[in-house]
Amino acid sequence: MTDLKRFDGHGVLVTGAARGIGAAVARRLAEEGGRVLVTDRDLLQAERTAAALREQRLAATAFACDVADRGSVEAAVARALALFGSLDVLVNCAAHCTPDVPLFEESSDDAWERDLDVTLTGAYRCCRAALPHLSASGRGAVVLIGSVNGLQDYGNHGYSAAKAGLGSLTRTLAGHAGPRGVRVNLVAPGTVRTSAWEGRDADLDAVRPLYPLGRVGEPEDIAAAVAFLASRDAAWITGTVLPVDGGITAVNRAFRTALRGGAGSA
Template sequence: MQDASELILPELSRNGRLQGRTAIVTGAGSHGELAGTGAAMAILFALEGAQVLVVDVDRGRAEHTLRAVRAVGGTAEVAIADITVPDMCRSAADFAVERFGSVDVLVNNAAIAPDESTTSDELWQRVVDINLRGAQLMCDAAIPHMRQAGGGSIVMIGSIAGLRGGAGVAYSAAKAGMIGMAKSMAFTHGRAGIRINVVAPGHVAIPMGLGYSGAGWDGEVNAREMRAQAGLSGTEGTAWDVAYTALFFASPESRYVTAATVAVDAGTTEVMPIVMLPYLAGSVGSYSTSG
C-alpha cells in the first residue's frame, strides 16, 4: 500500500524563473517524507512558475508528488509511463503539449541503482535500458516539440559515478553514457535553440542512495556521516541541492551554457582521496587501510 506520508519541504522561494514554461520530469514519483531528486525538481520547478508533468512508472508514487506540488500552489499533471517503451515516451510528451501547450524543459531523472555485486547480462541490460536508453527515448519524444517551438532545455541527471570509479559497472557506464550523449545532442540540436546539460549528483541524501557507503571499511559505519565528511564542506547534500542546480540549467539564466556537466558533490571529485581520511575515519568505529 502506498505510503501517504507527506514530503518534508525546506523553505523554498518563488521567483518566477520558469514562469510560462512546461517541464517534464521523469522518475518524479516519491514515497514517504524524504524527497528524491525527481520530486524535488517537480516541486521547485512548479514553485518557479512551470507547469510540470510528473512522469513515473508507479501511479501511487507519481500522485504522492502531485499532491505535494499542488499543496504549495503549483500546477502539475501525472503521466504514467515506462520510459523504455518509445510509444509511452511519445504519449507523455504529446500529453504535455495537449495539456499545457508546449514542452520547454525535459529532465531525464528516472534511474535505478540495483546491487551489482552479482552481475548478469539481464541486470546490465535493465540498468542501461532505464538509465541511458530511457533518457534517449524521452529526448526523441520531446525534441520535435522543442524544435517546433524554437528551443528548449534538456537536463540529464547523471552521477559522479559517471566521472569516477566506485559504483556498479552498469550504473557507471550508463551515467558516463549520459554525459557523452548530452555533448553529442547539444551539438546536433544547438542551432535549433536546444541546450543540453548534465547535473552529476554525489552521494546526496535521497531514498535511492541512503544505504550506500562504499567498501573496504571495518567497524560500524555511519554511512550518512561518512558521505557528508567525504565532501569539502563536511555537510550532507540533499535532493534540493540537485534541484536548484537543475533549475539553473532549465531557466533562461543559463542561455549560454550547453554541453556542460556540473558535479553537485561538495567537491568530492576534486580532491585527493588520501587527504580526506582523517574526516572519514571519524565516521567509523575502527578503520583499516588494508581494504
C-alpha cells in the same frame, strides 16, 4: 519556496519524478512558475507528489511513464503537449541501479541491460520524443541527471557505465540541438539523501567526511542546479557536465587524510 519565476508559462516534463531528486526538481520548477508533468512508473506515488504540489497552488499533473517503453514515453510527451500547449523543459531523472555482485564475472546480462535501458536508453527515448517540440517552443532546454559515478569509480558497473554514457549523449545532442534552439546539459550529483539510502544512516555518516563541504547532498541541492541550467540564466551554456557533489570529485580528501591532514604532497 523560491521567489524566482523563471519558468512562467513553461511546459515541463520530469521523468522519475515520484520521489527523491525527481520530486525535488518537479517542485522547484513548479515553484518558479512551470506547469509540470510529474511522470514515473509508480503512478500512485507520482499522483501523491503532484497532489502535494497542487495543495500549494502549484501547477502539477501526474502521468504514468516507463522510460524503458517507447510508446509510454511518446504518450507522456503527447500528454504534456495536450496539457500545456508546448514543451519547453525536459528533465531526465529516471534511473535504475543494480547492486554489484562480489565478483564481476558473476554479474548477469539482465542486470547490465536493465541499468543501461532505463538510465541511458530511457533518456535517449525521452530526448528523441521531446526534441521536435522543444525546438518548436523557441526556448527548449534538456537537463539530464548523471552522477559522479560517471566521472570516477564509486562501484555499480552497469549504472556507472550508463551515467557515463549520459555525459557523452549530453555533448553530442548539444551539438545537434543547438542550431535548433535547444540547450542540453547534465547535472552530476554526488551522494544525495534520498529513499535509496533509507535505513543506511551509518553509510551516510561514513562517507560524509570525504566531502570537502562536510555533508552529503539533499535533493533540493540538485533541483537548484537543474533550475539554473534549464533557465535563461544559462542561455549561453550547453553541452556541459556540472558536478553538484560537495567537491568530492575535485578534492581527494582520503589522500589528504592519509598524509596526516594534508601537509604532504603527491
